[in-house]
Amino acid sequence: MRVIVVGAGIVGAAVARELARAGAEVIVLDRSASAGGTSAAGEGNLLVSDKGPGAELDLALRSLALWQGLLPEIAESFPSIEYEAKGGLVVATTEAGAAALRAFAATQRTAGVESSEVNGLDHEPDLNPEHTAAVLYPQDAQVQPAIATEALLADARRHGATVRQGVEALGPLRSGDRLTGVITSAGPLAADHVVVAAGPWSGEVSERLGVTLPVRPRRGTILVTTRMRPRIRHKVYDADYVGAVGSNDASLQTSSVVESTAAGTVLIGSSRERRGFDESIEARVLSAVAAKALVLFPFLSGVAVMRAYGGFRPFVPDHLPVIGPDPRLTGLWHATGHEGAGIVLSTATGELLTDLMVGRPPTLDPAAFAVDRPTLLPHLQPA
Amino acid sequence: MSVETPDVLVVGAGPAGLAAADAARRAGAQVVLLDAAGDAGGQYWRHLPAERPAADERVLHHGWDKFTALRGQELLTDAQVWLAERHDDRPPTLHVLVGPADGNERTPRTFAPKALVLATGAYERTLPFPGWDLPGVFTAGAAQALAKAERIAVGRRVLVAGAGPFLLPVASSLLRTGAGVVGVFEANGWSRLRKAWTARPAELLSTRHKAGELAGYVRDLARNRIPYRTGTAVIAAHGTDRVTAVTVARLDPEWAPVPGTERRLDVDAVCVSHGFVPRTELAVSAGCGLDAYGAVVTDENGRTSVPGVYAAGEITGIGGADLALAEGVIAGLAAANAATTSAASTSAAGTANVGVTEEQRRARRDNQRFADRLERAHGIRPGWAGWLGDDTVVCRCEEVTAGDLKAGAAATGSRGLRSLKLSTRAGLGVCQGRVCGRTVEELLHRHTGGLLDPGRTASRPLAAFVRMGELAAANHPEESA
Numbered sequence: 110m111r112v113i114v115v116g117a118g119i120v121g122a123a124v125a126r127e128l129a130r131a132g133a134e135v136i137v138l139d140r141s142a143s144a145g146g147t148s149a150a151g152e153g154n155l156l157v158s159d160k161g162p163g164a165e166l167d168l169a170l171r172s173l174a175l176w177q178g179l180l181p182e183i184a185e186s187f188p189s190i191e192y193e194a195k196g197g198l199v200v201a202t203t204e205a206g207a208a209a210l211r212a213f214a215a216t217q218r219t220a221g222v223e224s225s226e227v228n229g230l231d232h233e234p235d236l237n238p239e240h241t242a243a244v245l246y247p248q249d250a251q252v253q254p255a256i257a258t259e260a261l262l263a264d265a266r267r268h269g270a271t272v273r274q275g276v277e278a279l280g281p282l283r284s285g286d287r288l289t290g291v292i293t294s295a296g297p298l299a300a301d302h303v304v305v306a307a308g309p310w311s312g313e314v315s316e317r318l319g320v321t322l323p324v325r326p327r328r329g330t331i332l333v334t335t336r337m338r339p340r341i342r343h344k345v346y347d348a349d350y351v352g353a354v355g356s357n358d359a360s361l362q363t364s365s366v367v368e369s370t371a372a373g374t375v376l377i378g379s380s381r382e383r384r385g386f387d388e389s390i391e392a393r394v395l396s397a398v399a400a401k402a403l404v405l406f407p408f409l410s411g412v413a414v415m416r417a418y419g420g421f422r423p424f425v426p427d428h429l430p431v432i433g434p435d436p437r438l439t440g441l442w443h444a445t446g447h448e449g450a451g452i453v454l455s456t457a458t459g460e461l462l463t464d465l466m467v468g469r470p471p472t473l474d475p476a477a478f479a480v481d482r483p484t485l486l487p488h489l490q491p492a
Numbered sequence: 493m494s495v496e497t498p499d500v501l502v503v504g505a506g507p508a509g510l511a512a513a514d515a516a517r518r519a520g521a522q523v524v525l526l527d528a529a530g531d532a533g534g535q536y537w538r539h540l541p542a543e544r545p546a547a548d549e550r551v552l553h554h555g556w557d558k559f560t561a562l563r564g565q566e567l568l569t570d571a572q573v574w575l576a577e578r579h580d581d582r583p584p585t586l587h588v589l590v591g592p593a594d595g596n597e598r599t600p601r602t603f604a605p606k607a608l609v610l611a612t613g614a615y616e617r618t619l620p621f622p623g624w625d626l627p628g629v630f631t632a633g634a635a636q637a638l639a640k641a642e643r644i645a646v647g648r649r650v651l652v653a654g655a656g657p658f659l660l661p662v663a664s665s666l667l668r669t670g671a672g673v674v675g676v677f678e679a680n681g682w683s684r685l686r687k688a689w690t691a692r693p694a695e696l697l698s699t700r701h702k703a704g705e706l707a708g709y710v711r712d713l714a715r716n717r718i719p720y721r722t723g724t725a726v727i728a729a730h731g732t733d734r735v736t737a738v739t740v741a742r743l744d745p746e747w748a749p750v751p752g753t754e755r756r757l758d759v760d761a762v763c764v765s766h767g768f769v770p771r772t773e774l775a776v777s778a779g780c781g782l783d784a785y786g787a788v789v790t791d792e793n794g795r796t797s798v799p800g801v802y803a804a805g806e807i808t809g810i811g812g813a814d815l816a817l818a819e820g821v822i823a824g825l826a827a828a829n830a831a832t833t834s835a836a837s838t839s840a841a842g843t844a845n846v847g848v849t850e851e852q853r854r855a856r857r858d859n860q861r862f863a864d865r866l867e868r869a870h871g872i873r874p875g876w877a878g879w880l881g882d883d884t885v886v887c888r889c890e891e892v893t894a895g896d897l898k899a900g901a902a903a904t905g906s907r908g909l910r911s912l913k914l915s916t917r918a919g920l921g922v923c924q925g926r927v928c929g930r931t932v933e934e935l936l937h938r939h940t941g942g943l944l945d946p947g948r949t950a951s952r953p954l955a956a957f958v959r960m961g962e963l964a965a966a967n968h969p970e971e972s973a
């Protein structure tokens with residue numbers, strides 16, 4: 110069985126690795142370089158704390174287990190992926206926020222998310238003492254997403270996959286009503302299955318292959334400080350984050366996620382805004398992100414920011430990833446739409462897609478991620 | 493915060509920016525000229541702090557009279573532009589912090605100029621070699637700045653090395669501070685230099701004061717019995733706490749060290765510079781197109797690819813102070829013209845007369861030819877990587893070695909600069925690749941068989957560090973609209 114994976118971001122990498130390990134002959138295409146898209150333009154939070162009970166949380170919990178399992182396998186002869194199970198601390202800054210946070214944590218516990226309300230200052234001595242509640246989520250972890258992507262690809266290669274960089278998917282190869290491969294910038298390439306894992310460009314790639322898939326970009330901007338003595342121990346974020354993630358609002362929203370990296374810098378994210386593929390960085394966005402972070406950690410006020418960067422979260426209207434075969438075109442598969450959680454969700458996405466493709470009993474119920482699920486169905490018609 | 497809307501905003505008060513602002517003012521435009529430094533002059537006219545004037549400024553600074561004439565203008569100093577917000581159809585909005593960078597009291601200002609002149613200059617480029625991170629190894633520019641501004645001699649046995657005619661004035665400046673110069677070593681061989689500098693000699697006549705200036709420096713060397721050697725480079729510096737000796741070697745025409753020609757020289761300081769990299773942060777953020785060398789592309793009026801944005805000086809290519817002045821005059825006039833006439837008529841005007849005289853155009857053309865010669869004679873050749881060891885530090889901020897880059901490329905198989913920077917950390921430190929960016933790109937280009945996303949080190953949306961508190965206070969959406 111020969112499979113083409115379009116996109117060498119973290120999702121394509123995880124899919125390729127699982128398929129290659131299951132014995133498929135895998136070719137990964139990327140029009141640019143590996144790990145050069147969204148997977149190198151965000152943060153590497155592996156979070157369960159921001160997800161309420163439901164299909165996405167189940168996928169995240171399974172993913173976390175897979176991340177831990179694959180660490181020894183991909184560690185070999187490779188730069189460290191900087192995996193750290195440091196835990197998340199979610200902080201409310203208003204009384205209403207505190208009540209909502211406690212209620213949210215209670216529902217999450219029913220779905221397997223561990224958490225406990227703590228005295229925030231015990232865990233983060235530099236936290237703003239004015240906060241109203243702090244909940245610790247020990248399962249939250251982080252990786253360096255670009256290195257993690259390369260590590261997954263390297264493991265896929267070890268299992269026989271080929272990664273072709275600088276090769277763009279241009280159109281379909283068809284035989285009757287079946288997709289039999291891809292026309293690429295390097296010529297036609299035949300395959301039994303084609304998986305679209307092109308992140309925020311998945312809508313465009315799907316269109317080229319002949320179907321409509323409503324994947325759109327949602328912009329995010331992150332600040333990076335200069336190195337400092339470690340003063341922030343967990344991933345610390347304000348409880349508003351939970352609201353921003355699930356929102357359909359196109360206008361600017363920010364919520365603060367503050368974390369230190371292995372290198373000693375602090376990453377401060379992030380904004381969410383729908384504005385197409387506009388890459389410009391604006392003062393009003395940076396300002397809003399910074400202001401929110403200062404509410405959590407007032408000491409950051411004097412810390413220098415040396416870089417700002419951003420990327421485009423791939424999102425679909427009902428905010429759930431799309432994983433599985435496309436019922437409209439035999440041979441076409443999707444693994445995309447992970448929005449702000451593609452790093453964490455990549456591993457279980459690879460597993461689920463492989464389960465379905467090779468006919469293994471799936472570890473998770475695939476219905477919630479199906480292309481033709483009821484909440485996505487209305488969006489599958491050409492615009 | 494209110495947004496200021498001058499006719500012309502000029503960023504950078506080196507030769508190009510000073511000339512541009514002066515020309516735009518003479519043309520009747522309302523101009524704001526600003527610079528992050530505490531005074532005018534840029535890279536070229538480094539001068540004494542006001543409290544310590546020197547009688548011999550003229551000797552230390554070529555064109556001092558010209559500078560004296562230009563420096564009288566109104567200038568906003570200590571004004572750091574940290575962000576340019578792109579608009580594509582008009583000049584970007586610039587966000588500026590005014591006040592000493594180390595102080596806590598910087599004032600935010602925001603400009604939406606009708607026309608913008610970018611005259612931000614260039615960074616010096618020094619190629620890495622074993623030991624280049626030892627104390628006592630300076631960039632030529634840093635050594636010259638110490639010499640000119642502080643009158644400090646960097647050493648008693650100083651070697652000046654690298655490529656380009658500006659090694660000569662550096663050596664001269666050093667001599668005047670009482671430093672002992674043991675030699676000036678140019679990486680390019682005579683045959684390349686001769687070919688570039690003696691071709692079509694008539695062309696050089698128009699820039700003969702330039703050639704004369706350089707000849708003067710050469711005489712300075714001769715008078716002091718200082719050897720000027722070509723085809724020779726410093727390939728290693730030695731010492732424990734600071735440099736005490738260097739290894740020099742002959743280079744082939746591609747700059748690869750010739751085996752068996754290595755020699756050791758005792759020194760107490762080394763000044764090295766191999767070229768320049770245009771300082772294009774703001775231009776890139778504004779959306780201006782760059783050429784293959786990373787310089788901002790302009791037409792003969794200094795216009796960039798973004799309407800209303802002009803560029804002059806080293807940011808458009810390396811050609812020395814006279815070219816910077818000539819380009820500045822033209823860009824300043826064109827910007828003033830665009831800002832004070834209606835938008836429709838200027839976009840249709842194309843290359844039409846913007847008040848530039850034929851003589852001003854000739855000055856720019858002549859100096860441009862001089863700049864082309866510079867590149868032909870002194871441009872960096874690829875063989876230099878031959879003097880690197882695997883343990884030679886390439887990115888000093890993050891201590892990434894040449895071997896780390898090779899290993900990172902081999903382990904990942906990636907052909908992405910972005911990905912490889914993230915997996916090796918090269919260029920991610922406090923200088924944000926300003927020092928090592930080109931070098932890292934070139935080395936990775938070789939190790940990967942060709943990067944698919946080159947040029948990424950030039951993208952630095954934040955042109956300078958900004959404190960979190962300043963960012964939080966910088967701008968509020970409701971007020972800037």
Ligand SMILES: Cc1cc2nc3c(=O)[nH]c(=O)nc-3n(C[C@H](O)[C@H](O)[C@H](O)COP(=O)(O)OP(=O)(O)OC[C@H]3O[C@@H](n4cnc5c(N)ncnc54)[C@H](O)[C@@H]3O)c2cc1C
Pocket residue numbers: 115116117118119120121122138139140141142143144145146147148149150151152153154155156276277278279306307308309310314328329330331378379419420421422423444445446447448449450451452453454
């Ligand atoms: C600011 C920000 C912060 C984030 N923080 C987190 C976080 O903390 N935790 C988390 O889990 N997630 C986070 N995310 C989300 C995460 O980064 C994404 O969900 C994830 O990277 C998506 O991976 P991908 O492989 O689907 O897409 P990408 O990484 O974008 O890969 C898609 C690839 O497809 C290629 N491609 C496109 N078109 C074609 C074509 N026609 N032919 C061939 N190749 C093509 C592209 O070149 C690209 O390399 C964040 C995102 C942003 C923007």
Ligand SMILES: Cc1cc2nc3c(=O)[nH]c(=O)nc-3n(C[C@H](O)[C@H](O)[C@H](O)COP(=O)(O)OP(=O)(O)OC[C@H]3O[C@@H](n4cnc5c(N)ncnc54)[C@H](O)[C@@H]3O)c2cc1C
Pocket residue numbers: 503504505506507508509526527528529533534535536537571572573574611612613614616632633634636658659661662771774804805806807811812813814816955956
């Ligand atoms: C060591 C050395 C020796 C040289 N010797 C000679 C010589 O002998 N003869 C000769 O002709 N040329 C010489 N040059 C070259 C000469 O210095 C340059 O050609 C000239 O300075 C270029 O002028 P410019 O105006 O383009 O840039 P610069 O002089 O570099 O001025 C740029 C200005 O922009 C400001 N700036 C940049 N970014 C920002 C920002 N974001 N916000 C605010 N301000 C900003 C900087 O502070 C700086 O003052 C030498 C250069 C060096 C390094």
